[in-house]
Amino acid sequence: MDEAIFMKQKICIxxxxxxxxxxxxxxxLRLLLSLVKTEKFRNRIVIATACWSHRQLxxxxxxxxxxxxxxxxxLSSRVQPLTITLFSIIYKFYNRLKRKNINKKGRFQQALTKISSHLPKFAAKNFIFLIISTPISAIICTIKATILIYKQIKLVATKKLKLNNSGTQQVYPSEKKTKKDKILKKLKNVKNKLQITKSIKLHIKTIYNHIKTSEFEKLIKKINRRKNxxxxxxxxxxxxxxxxxxKPVVLAVPDIVFLENPTLFIEETYENSYSHHTIKKNLASKASLLCYSDYVKTSHLIDPYKINKDKINVIKHGNTSLSQHLKNNPIEILQQFQKEKLNHDTYLSNYHLPSMKFLFYSSQVRPHKNILNLIKSYALLLRRRFINVKLILTGNLERNKELSDYVLKNRLQYDVISFYDIxxxxxxxxNQCAICAVNPSLFEGGFPxxxxxxxxxxxPSVMSRIxxxxxxxxxxxxxxLMLFDPYNIEDIADKIEWAIHNREELYQLQKPLYEKFMERSWEKVAGEYLNYFDETAAREKASHVH
Structure with missing residues (x-):
């Protein structure tokens, strides 16, 4: 590694x-890679990241x-902490207990809950406690699950015993009340099931957050010590x-999506509350801000947070082409992917891909991505308008209960297909083999x-009118022709259907729009970023002089 080259690097991502x-x-990250690959950024980049992201990076x-x-x-540390590996295992274990349930808590269970709630606090302060808290958390969770199983077995045994009693028994008012109580108890069990699932997830995410904070503090100290x-x-x-x-900081604010669709983020998870809290703290810092659209600058930063407009710069995306990634025949690429990654799927492993006609949406599964409405509009096209195409998504539907349940309930599991982490x-x-690309997002920080x-x-594409x-x-x-109301299932279906039947016409109509984006090469965008970085660094330096 040439030290002389690295002494010239001045931008730390x-x-x-x-x-x-x-x-x-x-x-x-895909946006960053487009910037890093440019000549303007060459030999000027340092990437700082946590040790657990090193291999992936x-x-x-x-x-x-x-x-x-x-x-x-x-890197924050040379070696990934053992706790990260342990917690990853425990996290998977906790997820398996999603459907478990506990009945009304006794004193013993309350004590267990109290201990588990204090573990993250002690773990954050002491490394020994951090190590110990992992198996303790697992033990507590196992005990709770055992209590649940015992109570359920006892309940079933009692029910069977009553059913096996010979003769017809007279039902007294007290027994009627008991039956009513059983119904209420079952309803409470459902509530408890949700509560324990949320409690377990919250506990794990809390511990993860303390580990993250510790590692990121180490990372920031290393950055602060670097003179280059x-x-x-x-x-x-x-x-x-x-x-x-x-160091001087430029902070990107692609969007603050919960301002746009607050009801989608109404569930108060630790992850949501931590993210919202961090965003608000950062907006109050002295960091210079960067966003990708005038709308976000005005509606997400200036209006709600009263941020000085001179503190914010808008740099729109460069044109993103995938042509450089397609070195072979697209069907052959998909067949190879089918052979290597889909061999476990009895349906997809034997599907004749060259004959597949499909719609395509590339996105993670997030609340504002509006995937459920897309699936509903697709079901309308398939079942009521008899348009025989598949829908391929890149998000992992299995991790979203609402989506996976809807797909199964409506028998769409062979029509809505997830190609995850491609x-x-x-x-x-x-993208090349699709009939049409669809983007039903309720909000984006920059043009999709x-x-x-x-x-x-x-x-060609059809997308939300946002x-x-x-x-x-x-x-x-x-x-x-190409924009639809993302809240209107019929409108989404109408635009997709028109695009399917008029694919070539839509593609030609969209040519001027694509040519407009082609004018924004990533070299040009990289120059705008560098100018903003240099202006921020110079302004910060001047403020220290005065």
């Missing part, structure tokens, strides 16, 4: 993702054809608290990447 995040699925960089010799990586770093770029406001970074080559192949990705592969889209599409005719 801070990637503070948790141990449970897959870097390959982060849309923010190297894989993502290599897949993007970025040489590891051109980039220095700063002029500025830090944090690509998302929810990742970590930037107050302790002693490489860029497969993403390019899917899905449009350019699909168009670069010869596929503010960032209307900022870019001025042609009223094109708006009418």
């Amino acid at each position: 801070v990637l503070a993702y948790s141990p449970t995040n897959l870097l390959s699925n982060q849309g923010i 190297k894989e993502v960089l290599l897949e993007a054809k970025i040489s590891l010799t051109d980039i220095e990586i700063i 770093i002029d500025i830090c770029y944090v690509p998302a406001a929810f990742l970590l608290d930037v107050h302790s970074i002693k 490489p860029d080559e497969v993403l390019a192949a899917l 990447f899905t449009f350019s990705e699909a168009y670069s592969m010869g596929t 503010p960032v889209v209307l900022e870019e599409i001025e042609d009223k005719k094109l708006q009418e």
Whole structure:
């Protein structure tokens, strides 16, 4: 590694993702890779990340054809803490207990709950407690599950005993009350089931957060000690608290989506509350802010938080093409993916992919991505309008109960297909083979990447009529043909159906829009980023002089 090269690097990108995040699925990272690959960023980048993300980061960089010799990586620790490995196992164990239930808590169970609630606090302060808290948490959870099983067996045994009693018994008022109580008890059991699931998840996420905080504190200390770093770029406001970074900071705020759709985030999970709290703290810091659209600048930053407009810069996305990832025949790429990754699926492993006609939506499963409405509109097309196509998604539907239950209930499990965690080559192949790309999102911080990705592969798109889209599409005719109301199932289905029957016409109508985006090369966008970084660093330096 050439030390002379690394002394020239002055921009530190801070990637503070948790141990449970897959870097390959982060849309923010794809944007960063497009910047890092440009000549303007060459030999100017340091990436700081937690130790648990190191292997994934190297894989993502290599897949993007970025040489590891051109980039220095700063890790929070040399070796991943044993606790991360242990907690990953425990986290999976807890998830298996989602459907478990506990009845009314006795004193013993209350004591267990009290101990488990204090574990994260002690674990954060002392490494020994951090190690000990993992098996203790597992033991507590096992004991609770055992109590639950015992009570359920006892309940079943009692019920069978009553049924086996010979003769017809007279039902007294007290017994009628007992039967009513049983019904109420069953309802309470359902409530308890939800409560214990939330409690377990909350406890694990709390401990994970304390581990994250400890590792990120180490990471920030390393960044602060580096003399060759002029500025830090944090690509998302929810990742970590930037107050302790002693370098000038540019903080990206792609959006604050819960302001746009608060009801989608009404469930108060630790993850949500932590993210919201971190965003608010960071917005109050001295960091310079960056977003991707004028709408977010005004509606998410200036209006609700009264942030000075001079503190915010808007840099729109560059054009995203997937053509460079498609080196072979797309059908052959998909067949290879089928052979290697879908061999466990009895349906997909034998499906004749060359004959598959499908719609495509590339996105993670998140509340504002509006996947349920897309599936509902697809079901309408399939079952009522008899349009025989599949729907391929890249989100993991199995992790979302509402989506997976809807698919199974409506017998769509062979029609709505999830290709999760796919490489860029497969993403390019899917975009080229799709009849149409669909983006039903309720909100995005910048114009959706899905449009350019699909168009670069010869596929038209239909998408939601949302503010960032209307900022870019001025042609009223094109708006009418390709945009739909994301809350209206019929409208989504109408636009998709028209696109299926008029694919080539829509593709030609969208050509001027794509050519407009092509004018924003990533080299040009990289120059805008560098100018903003340099201005921020110079302004910070001048403030210290005065």
